[in-house]
Amino acid sequence: MDTQRARAVLTDLKSALDWQEDFYRDLHAHPELSHQESRTASLVADRLRESGYEVHEQVGGTGVVGVLANGDGPAVLLRADMDALPVKEATELPYASTATADDGTPVMHACGHDVHVTCLLGAAQLMASATEQWKGTLIALFQPAEEVGDGASGMVDDGLFSLIPRPRVALAQHVVPMRAGEVATQSGPTLAAADSMRITVHGRGAHGSMPQSAVDPVVLAAMIVVRLQTVVAREVAPGEPAVLTVGSIRAGTKSNIIPDRAEIQLNVRTYSEQTRSAVIDAVERITIAECQASKSPREPEFEMFERLPVTDNDPATTDSVAGTFADFFGDRAGSLGQWAASEDFSNLATEFDIPYTYWGIGGIDPEEFDRASKAGRVAQDIPANHSATFAPVIQPTLTTGTQALVVAALTWL
Incomplete structure (x- = not known):
């Protein structure tokens, strides 16, 4: 990919996405459990329409799909998950969740899906505002119920294939306990x-x-x-x-x-x-x-x-994204390694019989991470996903995640 095109798309990132940080805080304060993501889905659909996407709602329950056709070229699918977890938040953030489910269960975005949604909406807007820089079709897919493992297959079973062109490739990312500002890829079996x-x-x-x-x-x-x-x-x-x-x-x-x-x-x-x-x-x-x-x-x-299923990243697809990340992010691009966490994202790609790759973005304050790393206490001092104290720093996490999605999509578009 020509990184000059990516930089052109991302030129006005901060001014164009001046809504992004407040949007993230709002999502974090209003999490919804699997299959209950109605408020989140409504906000997502509204944002996609404002950016000019053809929007399909209630796919597989609360799933939302935005399609932006921009001339001849391949279709690229970018996916974000929307659901939260039954966890009582203990971060003491000013925008911490106090939400509860109907049965009184506390709810928290303890896995960073609010980051994923916010970054993909930002990437979708930027791509729609710079259509002179690319050709093809961008598919922004917002999936429910990742945490219970049936959201992706639910969207497929509900007719996803009839709503979108067959993608050339499927791409997704996850915020992880790494230094914020970093991105990391891994070829082959990556998630268990x-x-x-x-x-x-x-x-x-x-x-x-x-x-x-x-x-x-x-x-x-x-x-x-x-x-x-x-x-x-x-x-x-x-x-x-x-x-x-x-x-x-x-x-x-x-x-x-x-x-x-x-x-x-x-x-x-x-x-x-x-x-x-x-x-x-x-x-x-x-x-x-x-x-x-x-x-x-x-x-x-x-x-x-x-x-x-195993998240088994396609080697050729991963190599392409890793090369693009290296060109764009420089020494902030690295290796993810294998993680024992699990995902259902690959069900979208395998049902289409298309290649996919799934990468990580850091969400931990770099100074905090470096202190813990120097002391050999990353596992003890850095909150992991699903922890009641998991709290990605807003920046540069949102900027990096938005950039990564744009850069990855432009590898094919």
């Missing part, structure tokens, strides 16, 4: 596949004073949890990334009652289908064996939910 599993094991209930009359599902569940710790340590090859986390055990109602069942919830993160299958098979094998060892009266029950 995620598989959540709910396991119900059965026992035989009894009075706590008569354990000989019971099959104790609490002890059974505890043995399963301990044994599951060996799966990654002893069944996955060294150097092959995998994570198995038991996040919940529920059993019983009273200290002197042995219950008749226990529920275990766990999450598996892997980067290849072979490892994914092997770990899930091991979980089921160990659970069944422990149930047999405990004389469980019934077979265990397994339920898979919230399943997300």
